[in-house]
Amino acid sequence: xxxxxxxxxxxxxxxxxxxxxxxxxxxxxxxxxxxxxxxxxxxxxxxxxxxxxxxxxxxxxxxxxxxxxxxxxxxxxxxxxxxxxxxxxxxxxxxxxxxxxxxxxxxxxxxxxxxxxxxxxxxxxxxxxxxxxxxxxxxxxxxxxxxxxxxxxxxxxxxxxxxxxxxxxxxxxxxxxxxxxxxxxxxxxxxxxxxxxxxxxxxxxxxxxxxxxxxxxxxxxxxxxxxxxxxxxxxxxxxxxxxxxxxxxx
Numbered sequence: 001x002x003x004x005x006x007x008x009x010x011x012x013x014x015x016x017x018x019x020x021x022x023x024x025x026x027x028x029x030x031x032x033x034x035x036x037x038x039x040x041x042x043x044x045x046x047x048x049x050x051x052x053x054x055x056x057x058x059x060x061x062x063x064x065x066x067x068x069x070x071x072x073x074x075x076x077x078x079x080x081x082x083x084x085x086x087x088x089x090x091x092x093x094x095x096x097x098x099x100x101x102x103x104x105x106x107x108x109x110x111x112x113x114x115x116x117x118x119x120x121x122x123x124x125x126x127x128x129x130x131x132x133x134x135x136x137x138x139x140x141x142x143x144x145x146x147x148x149x150x151x152x153x154x155x156x157x158x159x160x161x162x163x164x165x166x167x168x169x170x171x172x173x174x175x176x177x178x179x180x181x182x183x184x185x186x187x188x189x190x191x192x193x194x195x196x197x198x199x200x201x202x203x204x205x206x207x208x209x210x211x212x213x214x215x216x217x218x219x220x221x222x223x224x225x226x227x228x229x230x231x232x233x234x235x236x237x238x239x240x241x242x243x244x245x246x247x248x249x250x
Contacts, residue, residue: 001026002204006211008057011048035062035088036080045095055099059109059207060089063129065167068174069183070124077174078125085129090136097144106149107216109207110137114157114226118233120245121183122171141218152210153219157226158197167191186249197224 003010004027012023013033024030031047034040048055066073066081093108100106115123116130134153141151158164168191171184202222210216221230232241 002201002208004028006208009052013044035092036083038091041088041091042095045092049099054103055096056105057107057211058092058096059111060092061111062088063111065123065126065163065170067122067126067167067171069122069178069180072174072178072180073125081125081129086132086136089133093140100149101147104148107211108140108149108151109154109210110151111154111156111203114155114221114229116155117230118241118245121249122175122180122187150216152216154203154206155219155221155226155230156203156223157221157229158194158224159203160197160199164191183249190248194224
């Protein structure tokens, strides 16, 4: 909605387009896209270029949290996590870059997480995907800067989405009856104690801020506990951070 209000021609892509009726009513172009399906990715980019003749901004926001102890989560689920959170966004970037290079302008936003800077028990595959997205973005930023293309990483903390519920359910599914069941119980308890998270508008406001900047920052963060946790990651040793994180699982 924020980008529409700023006058952008916006394409919203998702697997479940029936849940995007409000965006469609507001003027967003809604298209079907499954980031784990290459044909779907190619078709989506082709449609936008065919209808608009250009792509100025790409926001990679697809993702979910595959939780469960690393000993318990099947490898196929780990691969699906990487396909969704890393490989799919990378493929979209690969297809958009030729158009951005040709026009000597582009802004690519990769929605990472504070979980791309610090890791908790049960979230190994999720954290692996977000750590990888952070490194991918750093390399990409240096490759494409000479073509007038900016790469921006957004690192949300807690945001009011379905993420938490999915992560809890997945942790319960794979580790609720395993030797790591006590961690699952604490994870569910801690998530409930956090209460209501701030709305997604916090993140869209950061994107608008970066779009308006002549030279955007390489990273922005927002959402519950994002600032404090990223600060602790910078100042604490690995061992000290481990002690802090594990204290939440006792």
